[in-house]
Amino acid sequence: MVLEPIQVGSVTLDPVLVLLGLLGFAALALLVLVVIVAVHMSRRRREAHESDAQLAELKVRLRTLAEISVSRHGELARAVNERLDRMTHRVGSDLTETARKTTDSIAKLHERLAVIDSAQKNLTDLSSLIRAMRDSDPDEVYNLGAVSFVAYSWENAPLTTDVTGKGVLNMLEAVRLHSADDLGRIRFYQASSSEMFGKVQEVPQRETTLLWPRSPYGVSKVFGHYMTINYRESYGMHASSGILFNHESPRRGPEFVTRKISQAVARIHLGTQKDIVLGNLDAERDWGFAGDYVEAMWLMLQQEQADDYVISTGETHSIREFLTLAFARVGIDEWEPYVRQDERFMRPAEVDQLIGDAAKARAALGWEPRVSFPELVAMMVDADVEAQKAGW
Numbered sequence: 001m002v003l004e005p006i007q008v009g010s011v012t013l014d015p016v017l018v019l020l021g022l023l024g025f026a027a028l029a030l031l032v033l034v035v036i037v038a039v040h041m042s043r044r045r046r047e048a049h050e051s052d053a054q055l056a057e058l059k060v061r062l063r064t065l066a067e068i069s070v071s072r073h074g075e076l077a078r079a080v081n082e083r084l085d086r087m088t089h090r091v092g093s094d095l096t097e098t099a100r101k102t103t104d105s106i107a108k109l110h111e112r113l114a115v116i117d118s119a120q121k122n123l124t125d126l127s128s129l130i131r132a133m134r135d136s137d138p139d140e141v142y143n144l145g146a147v148s149f150v151a152y153s154w155e156n157a158p159l160t161t162d163v164t165g166k167g168v169l170n171m172l173e174a175v176r177l178h179s180a181d182d183l184g185r186i187r188f189y190q191a192s193s194s195e196m197f198g199k200v201q202e203v204p205q206r207e208t209t210l211l212w213p214r215s216p217y218g219v220s221k222v223f224g225h226y227m228t229i230n231y232r233e234s235y236g237m238h239a240s241s242g243i244l245f246n247h248e249s250p251r252r253g254p255e256f257v258t259r260k261i262s263q264a265v266a267r268i269h270l271g272t273q274k275d276i277v278l279g280n281l282d283a284e285r286d287w288g289f290a291g292d293y294v295e296a297m298w299l300m301l302q303q304e305q306a307d308d309y310v311i312s313t314g315e316t317h318s319i320r321e322f323l324t325l326a327f328a329r330v331g332i333d334e335w336e337p338y339v340r341q342d343e344r345f346m347r348p349a350e351v352d353q354l355i356g357d358a359a360k361a362r363a364a365l366g367w368e369p370r371v372s373f374p375e376l377v378a379m380m381v382d383a384d385v386e387a388q389k390a391g392w
Contacts, residue, residue, distance in 0.1 A: 123167030126174060133178035140301050142189045143171045146221075149255055150195060151345075153217035160216045161223075168224030172231045172239065179237070187238040187301040190228040193221045194245040194286065194312070194354045204357040207243065207308050225308075232306050240300040242293075245312035245356045248376060249290040250383030257319060258287065258380065261326050266384035268338055269330035275338045279345030281323070284316045284353040289371035289379075299365040312356025313369045325377040330385065 121128035123145045146164040147153060153160040168190060179186050197205045198214035213219045225241050232239040252259035257278065267273035288311075296311045327335035361367045371379070 123170055124162050126170045129170055129174035130177060133174050137178075138186060140187045140189070141171065141175055142191075142297060143168060144191045145171075146191065147217065149253070150215050150217045151255075153215050153220070157216035161220050163220075164217060165220035165223040169227050172227060172237070175239075176231065176235055176237065183235050184238045187306070188228070188231075188240070189297055189301055190224055190239065190241045191297075192225040192228075192241040192243045192308070193218065194243060194310075194356060196222045196225060196243065197354060200353065203353070204312075204314065204355045206310055206357040207360060229308065238301070238306045240303075240306040241308040242297050242300055243308065243310045243356070244293050244296075245286040245288060245310070245354060247288050247290040247293040247311075248380065250380050250387075251290070252380070258322060259384075261319075261322055262377070262380035262384045263388075265326045265330055265332075265381055266388045269332070269385060270388050272388065275340055277340045277342050277345065278319065279341065279343075281319045281339075281341065282352075284318045284355070286312045286314070286316050286355045287322075287373060287376060288313045288369050289376050292369045292371055296361060296365060296367045299361075299367055303364070307364070309361040309365065310356045310358050311361055311367070312358045313373070314356065314358060315373060316353060316355035317373055321373075322377060325374055326381050329378050329381040 121132045123129070123143075145167055147156070147160040148164075153164075171190075172188065175186050175188050176183060194205065195215060195218040196211045196213050197209060198218050199212040201210040201212055211222050211225075213222050225243075228239045228241045231237050246258075248256075248258045250259075250262075254260055254263050260278070261276065264273055264276035268275070293311050296309070300307070300309060323335050323339060327333070327338070332338070358367070358369075
């Protein structure tokens with residue numbers, strides 16, 4: 001085929017050059033379009049990543065129930081966890097849609113939790129707790145409030161007693177007064193502690209083991225524990241105590257030995273810290289994952305009859321074992337050069353070994369711990385390595 005010259009006014013154009021020009025313009029337009037799409041998808045991927053990071057943060061916060069004290073809906077914790085699990089296991093390549101759905105879900109969860117945030121009050125002020133009951137009209141109340149750092153309880157025993165001990169009495173009284181004539185309609189959970197066993201009188205420790213606390217914190221927890229039993233037996237309230245052994249997660253406060261170790265190991269691995277100073281390395285604890293233990297809390301309040309339950313893994317591990325696994329996670333086999341001991345971190349009255357028997361909870365609640373000790377240590381170290389890299 002022969003292409004005829006193109007005449008435009010007095011100008012004659014070569015048809016081949018015109019065709020090449022049109023093709024070049026089309027190619028340039030296509031390139032610009034590809035760049036625009038690439039930039040758009042990059043932004044969407046970044047938004048999806050940021051939303052996933054928000055989701056992960058929210059999931060940890062919800063599962064530890066660190067900020068939940070009063071719930072209007074009895075099944076809120078379970079519903080939230082199930083929803084998050086379904087979102088976490090989503091598949092597909094549409095990152096834009098994923099980011100949108102994740103963001104929308106986070107917004108809806110915040111709306112549902114607004115009533116809980118507004119109900120947080122002062123455990124030492126009974127009137128404020130009565131107002132919290134009035135404002136939220138709960139089906140279930142989880143009392144997780146306490147001055148929970150054992151070492152600090154020696155420094156301020158009066159405050160520890162007021163909050164950790166008397167605070168339980170105030171919560172129980174607020175629930176009782178709000179319940180009026182139907183004392184069983186609000187289900188109450190008290191966070192008791194393995195620290196109540198202190199100088200252990202039986203190995204392993206179970207619900208019937210004699211309590212022998214060895215710190216102001218432990219003594220205060222014993223008061224709250226027996227006050228919960230007293231209100232249950234005296235008024236017929238649905239009040240249960242969970243005697244939880246040490247429960248950890250990446251959200252654990254850095255003043256606690258497990259998080260202190262995982263955070264230090266991450267920093268040592270990244271070259272921003274030289275060593276870590278600890279107290280007794282031979283103390284043994286029954287460590288479990290906080291997420292597993294929160295499930296046990298919820299299960300207690302779903303039972304027809306209130307009761308007390310030990311929640312534990314049934315395994316005991318020393319701080320030395322924790323150090324070994326934590327350092328090994330970042331490729332350090334010999335951890336001794338990085339660890340120093342200081343008398344300042346020794347307890348005045350040490351609790352040498354704690355190990356629980358959760359047979360009652362396994363049988364009555366159908367509860368089982370899912371996260372093993374090595375998995376727990378790895379989870380905490382990995383989270384702190386990522387946090388340090390991100391500059392948190």
